[in-house]
Amino acid sequence: MPDRRSLRRVASLLFFLAVWHALALRFSEGIAVAAPSDALRALLRLARTGAFWSALASSAAHVLGGLLLALLAASPAAALCFYSGTAEFLVAPFLAFMKSVPIAAVAILLLILFSSGGIALAVVVVVAFPILCTALLTGVRAADAKLIEMARVFRWSGLRQWRWLFLPAARPHLEGALRLSAGMAWKAGIAAEVIGVPPGSIGEALYRAKVFLATDELFAWAAVVMLLGAAAERLSLLALSLFYRLLRMGGR
Numbered sequence: 001m002p003d004r005r006s007l008r009r010v011a012s013l014l015f016f017l018a019v020w021h022a023l024a025l026r027f028s029e030g031i032a033v034a035a036p037s038d039a040l041r042a043l044l045r046l047a048r049t050g051a052f053w054s055a056l057a058s059s060a061a062h063v064l065g066g067l068l069l070a071l072l073a074a075s076p077a078a079a080l081c082f083y084s085g086t087a088e089f090l091v092a093p094f095l096a097f098m099k100s101v102p103i104a105a106v107a108i109l110l111l112i113l114f115s116s117g118g119i120a121l122a123v124v125v126v127v128a129f130p131i132l133c134t135a136l137l138t139g140v141r142a143a144d145a146k147l148i149e150m151a152r153v154f155r156w157s158g159l160r161q162w163r164w165l166f167l168p169a170a171r172p173h174l175e176g177a178l179r180l181s182a183g184m185a186w187k188a189g190i191a192a193e194v195i196g197v198p199p200g201s202i203g204e205a206l207y208r209a210k211v212f213l214a215t216d217e218l219f220a221w222a223a224v225v226m227l228l229g230a231a232a233e234r235l236s237l238l239a240l241s242l243f244y245r246l247l248r249m250g251g252r
Contacts, residue, residue: 039219046220051200056224059120059202063189064232066124067181074129078136082166088137095130103127107192116196120203123192128181135177139170163247171244178236186229 017036024035034042046052081088106126110119143165151161193203202221209218 034216034219036219038216039223042214042216043220043223046217051205054200055202055205056228058198058200059190059193060228062118062120062193062201063124063185063228066121066189067128067185067232067236069121070125070128070181070185071132073125074132074136077129077133078140081133081137082140091133095133098126098130101126103188103191104195107195110192111196116198119196119198120189120192120201124185124189127188128185131177131181131184132174135173136170139173140166142173143169167247168244171240175237175240178240179233182233182236183229186225186232190225 020033020036024033024038026033077091081091103123106123107119110122114122147165148161151165156164190203190206193201194207195203197204197207202225206218206221209215209221
């Protein structure tokens with residue numbers, strides 16, 4: 001029997017679809033706002049083409065690659081800021097800039113300097129890096145001071161302290177950051193693709209749907225991006241859980 005949380009999710013989805021259908025009926029017989037059934041038919045039609053899957057693969061490679069690069073860059077940056085107040089002072093303006101700069105401005109600047117091929121990857125790094133770096137730094141600073149003092153008394157190595165004290169303390173903060181950045185990475189990456197219009201991408205497909213007023217395809221692609229964002233969040237948390245499991249096993 002489904003639990004209460006599952007029933008609430010189904011009810012929320014049905015309410016969302018009902019509002020969507022009402023808006024479609026209200027605006028020009030579905031020309032301005034495609035109905036859910038029209039978007040579903042468009043999605044099924046697109047899914048039978050090789051271009052659809054090619055666009056998914058291309059955009060996923062750039063978005064997920066950017067998210068991974070952001071995490072790999074944020075880890076040593078957070079460790080450096082943890083040990084050095086000077087480093088944190090120097091990095092702070094860059095983090096503030098990356099948090100506040102509009103995605104469109106970054107995408108246009110990158111488009112001027114480089115080709116449109118890697119624009120989504122670069123924008124995702126800019127968006128995700130400050131979230132992940134700040135979360136990691138906050139997390140390692142949340143480690144129990146008494147346990148840290150005990151580790152120093154028993155002369156634990158720095159690597160051992162990170163394995164058993166700092167990284168476990170950072171886990172809840174990192175989980176929250178991954179939940180936030182995984183969804184934002186897809187939104188920012190696809191927005192950058194719409195601006196740069198790299199060939200064979202989801203952004204190009206959205207731009208083409210806008211030009212030809214194919215709102216059924218527009219909503220179909222929007223639903224795909226939402227699903228991909230949710231899947232990226234789940235995969236990120238699964239990978240994080242696996243990392244911590246291997247971390248514990250490696251210490252045995």
